[in-house]
Amino acid sequence: MKNAVKTAVVGLAMFSSAMAIESQYKDFYKYEVLNAKKVNVELTSNPYAQIWKSVPGKYVYLYPQISVRLNDKKANELIAKKTLKRALVKVAYNNETIAVFVQWKDNTPSIQAKYDTDSYADGVSIEFPNKFGKGITLPYVGMGDENHPVTVYLQKTVAGRDYEKVFISEGFGSLTEIKEEGTSIDMKYNKQTHLWTAVFVRPLKTENSNLKAGLVPIAFALWDGKFAERDGNKSLSRWKFIRLKDYDLDKDYLNYVSWGIPSKKLGDPKRGKELMVQNGCNGCHRYADQQSAPVGMAPDLSDIGGIANAPYLKESIVNPNDVIIRNLNPNRHYNKFANPDKFGAYPNNDMFTWYTVNPDGTKSSKMPPYAHLSEKDLKDIVAYLKTLRNWKNFK
Ligand code: HEC
Structure with missing residues (x-):
């Protein structure tokens, strides 16, 4: 490529990425x-x-x-x-x-x-x-x-x-x-x-x-x-x-x-939705038309797009151990297949606690890290999660 043309192309690329960053800030503000x-x-x-x-x-x-x-x-x-x-x-x-x-x-x-x-x-x-x-x-x-x-x-x-x-x-x-x-x-x-x-x-x-x-x-x-x-x-x-x-x-x-703003430009939500099924997210989470996971097994994501910020969503997927959500009321699920204790009470059903406690007292999320996903996959998934704003799907 002739140098002048090359410079022009590089210049254009830099210009358009600068524009993308500007629009990220503009909508964020x-x-x-x-x-x-x-x-x-x-x-x-x-x-x-x-x-x-x-x-x-x-x-x-x-x-x-x-x-x-x-x-x-x-x-x-x-x-x-x-x-x-x-x-x-x-x-x-x-x-x-x-x-x-x-x-x-x-x-x-x-x-x-x-x-x-x-x-x-x-x-x-x-x-x-x-x-x-x-x-x-x-x-x-x-x-x-x-x-x-x-x-x-x-x-x-x-x-x-x-x-x-x-x-x-x-x-x-x-x-x-x-x-x-x-x-x-x-x-x-x-x-x-x-x-x-x-x-x-x-x-x-x-x-x-x-x-x-x-x-x-x-x-x-x-x-x-x-x-x-x-x-x-x-x-x-x-x-x-x-x-x-x-x-x-x-x-x-x-x-x-301001990462991921505006979410409409972040990625392809349709593909993100497919990726979530392919990656088994719907095995634990309920959201939109995906309602087969047991209630309470993981946070309900029907409304996550309104409440969660894009960078938080990305981290939740890549590194679930950074933020571990406390289940509000883990004691209400009992394992009735186990033997009751001397007071007749059944032990907790661990399926509904969202973390395990390590020997050193730290907690690990039950959600596996998805750090292997490509940046594009992550962007598509976050773009999809940001569209979830309907608590009326909550069951
Ligand atoms: C084995 C069950 C399981 C699978 C599979 C799983 N998650 Fe999770 N997820 C959880 C649990 C449990 C939590 C809550 C504990 C925590 O904070 O990590 C959680 C938390 C989250 C949160 C934070 C929710 C909030 O209210 O702030 C998001 C977002 C999320 N998961 C998205 C996903 C996506 C996307 C996938 C698939 C790529 C996925 N999860 C797969 C169990 C799972």
Whole structure:
């Protein structure tokens, strides 16, 4: 090839890959990034504070959490009746503090009566990974995992008391309540607009996490008392990212979290679906029209496209041991073929625990690693998983 032509071809290739990266960033910023506004005033948790009028917001979508099932038939049956939730989110910060504003519509506000265990409260929570940044993979979005603890801020509406809690969490059922100085949360309902508004305030830097960074992961959860929601039964967003302009943006981290965006351009979802069957994913997981795996054997993937980020999905397939999801309620499956103990209780059926515990106490996922798959195969599978956004398939 003549040199001039060669240069032109190489130049064109470089140009088009630069374009691909630009579009990756563009869509990432448009859909996944919450631009925080720097202010020079004190930030409070008052939902009606004047300051929020001048902070721009963005809508975040929340999907019913179904990967991990609750042991409550009635509550589970309500899942198909739920609708996609949308919350308006705004973020402000000053030199020391960050404030997150969350507002959502609810025509049936539910306040849990003090002594009534059959009524469930509306609630809202946000979570931050305790560690994030270059080289650190995203936690399981449903409250973290052992390798990736998160800090969770929770506000619920319980009559007669301010139900406000901060937890360190390593996954469902492993919450440690902590006291965090400088943190406050408030949640108010407006009967005219039917809007709940909550504001979370915390120091940028705490004992457990330092949010002084250019890009900070955050995820949101809402509980709707009307649907008997509590614990893991809730609506959940995927990881979103707060842009704090005062701090440097780490390009490597940006590349990592924006991988696979937009998912429509990532690969061929039709081929991805076929690959999942060829690789036996449907032997353990239920999703879309693949409903033959035993219920509870592995997370239900019917809704994974809304809740999970593309880089997380890729890692889940290549290296399942990085994030091990705690099964919410493993004790409810018994092995009735085994001998009962002296109290007449049957041992657990191991088929429904999602990990094995190694002699050194570490855990291994029951899912085999698929590290042998080619980059193209992985992209096609992730492109397919991203199309799964229908909790109505949950059975
Ligand atoms: C032998 C059973 C088994 C097979 C086969 C299997 N998985 Fe899994 N998978 C699991 C279990 C158990 C978990 C939960 C434990 C963990 O976090 O690794 C899981 C977790 C996942 C998650 C994370 C789910 C979430 O809610 O965050 C994804 C995504 C996933 N698998 C995709 C796949 C894909 C794609 C395939 C095929 C290429 C596959 N799995 C094959 C058992 C399996």
